[in-house]
Amino acid sequence: MPCEQADIAIIGGGPAGAAAALTLRRHAPGLSVVLFDAGRHALEKPGEILPAVAQGLLRQLGVWTEFLSSDFVESRAVIAAWASETPDERASIFSAQGPGWQLDRARFDRLMVQAASDSGVEVRLGTAVLSATRSDQGWRLGLADGEIVANTVIWATGRSWKLARSFGAKLRVHSHLAAYARFFDGVPGDCQMLIEARPEGWWYSADLPGQRRVVACMTDPDLGGDLRNPNYWYDALAATRIIAPLLPKGAYETAMLVKSAGTATIDPAAGNHWVAAGDSLFSADPLSSRGIVHALRTGILAAYAASDMMDGRGELARMRYAMIASQGFADYGPALAAHYATAARWDTAFWQRRRSHAAALASG
Numbered sequence: 001m002p003c004e005q006a007d008i009a010i011i012g013g014g015p016a017g018a019a020a021a022l023t024l025r026r027h028a029p030g031l032s033v034v035l036f037d038a039g040r041h042a043l044e045k046p047g048e049i050l051p052a053v054a055q056g057l058l059r060q061l062g063v064w065t066e067f068l069s070s071d072f073v074e075s076r077a078v079i080a081a082w083a084s085e086t087p088d089e090r091a092s093i094f095s096a097q098g099p100g101w102q103l104d105r106a107r108f109d110r111l112m113v114q115a116a117s118d119s120g121v122e123v124r125l126g127t128a129v130l131s132a133t134r135s136d137q138g139w140r141l142g143l144a145d146g147e148i149v150a151n152t153v154i155w156a157t158g159r160s161w162k163l164a165r166s167f168g169a170k171l172r173v174h175s176h177l178a179a180y181a182r183f184f185d186g187v188p189g190d191c192q193m194l195i196e197a198r199p200e201g202w203w204y205s206a207d208l209p210g211q212r213r214v215v216a217c218m219t220d221p222d223l224g225g226d227l228r229n230p231n232y233w234y235d236a237l238a239a240t241r242i243i244a245p246l247l248p249k250g251a252y253e254t255a256m257l258v259k260s261a262g263t264a265t266i267d268p269a270a271g272n273h274w275v276a277a278g279d280s281l282f283s284a285d286p287l288s289s290r291g292i293v294h295a296l297r298t299g300i301l302a303a304y305a306a307s308d309m310m311d312g313r314g315e316l317a318r319m320r321y322a323m324i325a326s327q328g329f330a331d332y333g334p335a336l337a338a339h340y341a342t343a344a345r346w347d348t349a350f351w352q353r354r355r356s357h358a359a360a361l362a363s364g
């Protein structure tokens with residue numbers, strides 16, 4: 001089979017990879033860009049809350065009109081039983097940035113890769129990159145049915161770090177966390193997002209487009225093993241104060257997922273003709289609600305760094321990118337520590353660990 005060539009290959013077609021692809025088409029239209037995604041964005045995926053600040057990034061990427069016509073749910077309020085059992089309601093109209101959105105994540109991710117494809121990027125869904133090897137010609141990427149050689153690679157595989165060793169990058173896991181999420185149909189919308197601290201961890205729930213709702217329990221993987229069992233999960237849900245009452249009798253479960261959700265970083269952020277973006281670079285605790293915005297922002301910056309690498313300015317691009325990436329992480333620890341400290345109502349294993357992880361992150 002002949003070996004294919006591209007100037008830039010993007011591995012991963014989530015928000016980070018798609019943002020990188022769209023940016024490259026605008027910023028460096030002369031470069032050939034191919035984007036691979038192992039999946040097809042057909043399955044349920046958690047990560048539904050898109051803060052209002054994303055609007056500027058979606059405009060910059062040229063997808064604002066498509067986004068607006070996608071009928072995602074505009075968030076009306078966040079209700080939190082966090083610092084105490086008494087729910088605290090924050091209406092979006094009082095936010096300086098306006099309301100954010102509650103997404104159908106698979107649909108949002110499809111919208112982004114479709115826009116990249118429409119702009120001229122070669123998008124290959126259902127195509128996993130299995131290996132990456134540096135050669136004199138560039139990066140040789142192994143696919144199930146052949147290989148492709150790319151001058152520069154943008155690594156945006158989310159929380160899958162299988163290629164880390166190929167790039168010479170080290171993964172650092174700062175804290176573990178797992179999401180035990182279930183999706184429901186037949187739930188009338190209320191445009192709200194709820195969050196509740198419980199002894200075993202914390203729960204969140206968001207109303208999604210099309211009368212759907214996601215409900216997830218976040219806890220440590222070694223503490224939450226039983227939550228895979230539906231009986232245990234529904235019993236734990238029944239003990240919540242503000243989340244359980246939102247699931248009406250007619251609601252029926254359509255999917256169940258267990259996802260890792262702790263904090264992790266890689267080092268370095270970029271290397272010899274490669275640059276990491278999104279969760280591959282820095283995975284945040286979902287409590288921070290910053291994952292998608294971070295993915296879009298670093299996808300854009302990774303595209304500029306990759307095109308600088310193509311132009312022979314690799315050293316400068318690497319240094320700049322590493323500096324920006326470390327700044328993005330610097331403010332995260334203190335903010336997360338402050339969030340967890342306000343829910344210090346229990347002395348269970350989960351909350352003891354959260355406090356010590358958060359303190360370690362806050363002190364760098």
Ligand SMILES: Cc1cc2nc3c(=O)[nH]c(=O)nc-3n(C[C@H](O)[C@H](O)[C@H](O)COP(=O)(O)OP(=O)(O)OC[C@H]3O[C@@H](n4cnc5c(N)ncnc54)[C@H](O)[C@@H]3O)c2cc1C
Pocket residue numbers: 011012013014015016017036037038039046047048049050051127128129130156157158159160179181216259260261277278279280284286289290291292293295
């Ligand atoms: C439970 C949970 C709740 C969350 N809630 C929120 C939230 O409310 N708001 C928010 O902003 N963020 C949230 N996040 C985080 C958010 O989902 C991520 O930060 C975001 O999806 C990161 O985008 P990404 O493009 O870096 O990675 P991803 O979205 O994970 O995309 C990576 C893509 O790479 C593909 N891929 C992986 N390996 C390969 C390979 N070898 N070859 C080809 N393709 C590959 C995958 O198929 C995938 O499509 C949440 C996360 C979790 C776990």
